[in-house]
Amino acid sequence: xxxxxxxxxxxxxxxxxxxxxxxxxxxxxxxxxxxxxxxxxxxxxxxxxxxxxxxxxxxxxxxxxxxxxxxxxxxxxxxxxxxxxxxxxxxxxxxxxxxxxxxxxxxxxxxxxxxxxxxxxxxxxxxxxxxxxxxxxxxxxxxxxxxxxxxxxxxxxxxxxxxxxxxxxxxxxxxxxxxxxxxxxxxxxxxxxxxxxxxxxxxxxxxxxxxxxxxxxxxxxxxxxxxxxxxxxxxxxxxxxxxxxxxxxxxxxxxxxxxxxxxxxxxxxxxxxxxxxxxxxxxxxxxxxxxxxxxxxxxxxxxxxxxxxxxxxxxxxxx
Ligand code: DON
Numbered sequence: 001x002x003x004x005x006x007x008x009x010x011x012x013x014x015x016x017x018x019x020x021x022x023x024x025x026x027x028x029x030x031x032x033x034x035x036x037x038x039x040x041x042x043x044x045x046x047x048x049x050x051x052x053x054x055x056x057x058x059x060x061x062x063x064x065x066x067x068x069x070x071x072x073x074x075x076x077x078x079x080x081x082x083x084x085x086x087x088x089x090x091x092x093x094x095x096x097x098x099x100x101x102x103x104x105x106x107x108x109x110x111x112x113x114x115x116x117x118x119x120x121x122x123x124x125x126x127x128x129x130x131x132x133x134x135x136x137x138x139x140x141x142x143x144x145x146x147x148x149x150x151x152x153x154x155x156x157x158x159x160x161x162x163x164x165x166x167x168x169x170x171x172x173x174x175x176x177x178x179x180x181x182x183x184x185x186x187x188x189x190x191x192x193x194x195x196x197x198x199x200x201x202x203x204x205x206x207x208x209x210x211x212x213x214x215x216x217x218x219x220x221x222x223x224x225x226x227x228x229x230x231x232x233x234x235x236x237x238x239x240x241x242x243x244x245x246x247x248x249x250x251x252x253x254x255x256x257x258x259x260x261x262x263x264x265x266x267x268x269x270x271x272x273x274x275x276x277x278x279x280x281x282x283x284x285x286x287x288x289x290x291x292x293x294x295x296x297x298x299x300x301x302x303x304x305x306x307x308x309x310x311x312x313x314x315x316x317x318x319x
Pocket of ligand 1: 076078109128172179204274
C-alpha cells in the first residue's frame with residue numbers, strides 16, 4: 001500500500017519509513033568489504049575504505065541521513081552530471097546532442113579508443129571525453145571566470161558554497177596525462193570550445209570539489225525537482241535541462257555498467273571514483289552515498305547495493 005501510494009502521489013513514503021529503511025540499508029552493507037579504493041589519483045588512495053554514508057533528499061526539502069553522510073570527499077565524475085546540466089542550459093538540447101552526444105560508449109570511462117572508433121565524437125558527457133568537452137564550453141574568457149561559472153553552478157545545485165580540495169587537485173593535476181591526451185585528441189577533431197590545456201585544468205578543479213553524501217542527495221533532488229533546489233528554492237536550471245540530464249545519466253551514468261545498473265535499480269544515477277554515487281527518482285528525490293571501495297568499472301560497491309535495496313524497498317524503480 002505504501003509503495004502504491006508513493007507512486008500515485010509522486011512523493012516518498014512517510015518520514016519514519018524512509019528513516020528506518022536508510023538505517024537498514026546502512027546496516028546491511030556496512031560489513032561488505034568487496035572492491036578496492038581507487039589509487040590512480042594518488043590523493044584518493046588514502047581514503048578510509050570503511051566510511052559509509054547514505055542520505056536521501058525529497059523534493060519537499062526533507063533530508064534523511066545514515067552513517068558518514070557528513071564526511072567530505074571529492075565529487076570526481078559526479079560533477080559531470082551537473083556540469084552537463086549547466087552547459088545544456090547554455091547551449092540547448094540540439095547543440096548538446098550534436099557537439100557532445102548522449103550515447104553510451106560501451107567502453108571504460110577514460111577510453112581513448114572510444115573517441116577514435118566514433119570519428120572524434122566525445123560520445124556523452126558522463127565519460128571523460130564528453131565531460132571535458134562539456135567543460136570546454138563554460139563561458140568566460142580566462143580560466144578563472146570559466147572556473148567561477150562551474151563552481152558557482154555546482155554550489156547552487158548543492159545549496160551551499162562548495163570548495164575545492166587542494167590536495168586532490170594538486171595530486172590529480174600531477175597525474176592526469178591521460179585526460180590531457182583525450183583533450184588534445186578531441187581538440188584536433190575540432191569538437192572543443194576552448195584550448196585543451198586550460199580546459200583540463202578547469203575539469204580537474206571541478207572533479208576536486210568537496211561534497212558530502214548529503215550534498216549529493218540535495219544536488220540529485222534538484223534534478224528530480226525540475227531544476228529547483230528543494231532546500232534553497234532557487235531555480236538552478238530549466239525542467240527541460242533536467243530531462244536531458246537524466247536521460248544522459250540513464251544511458252551512461254555508470255559507464256559500461258549503465259545497462260546493468262538500469263536493469264537492477266531502474267533509475268538514472270552517476271558514480272565517481274572517490275566513492276560517491278547519486279541516484280535520482282524523478283519527481284520524488286534522490287539518494288546520495290559515499291563508500292570508497294569500487295568495482296572494476298569504478299563504481300562504489302556499497303553505494304550500488306544500498307541503491308538497489310532502497311529502490312526496491314521504496315518502490316522507486318521507474319520500470
Ligand atoms: O578524470 C578522472 O579520471 C577523474 N577526475 C574522475 C573519474 C571518475 O570519477 C570515474 N568514476 N567512476
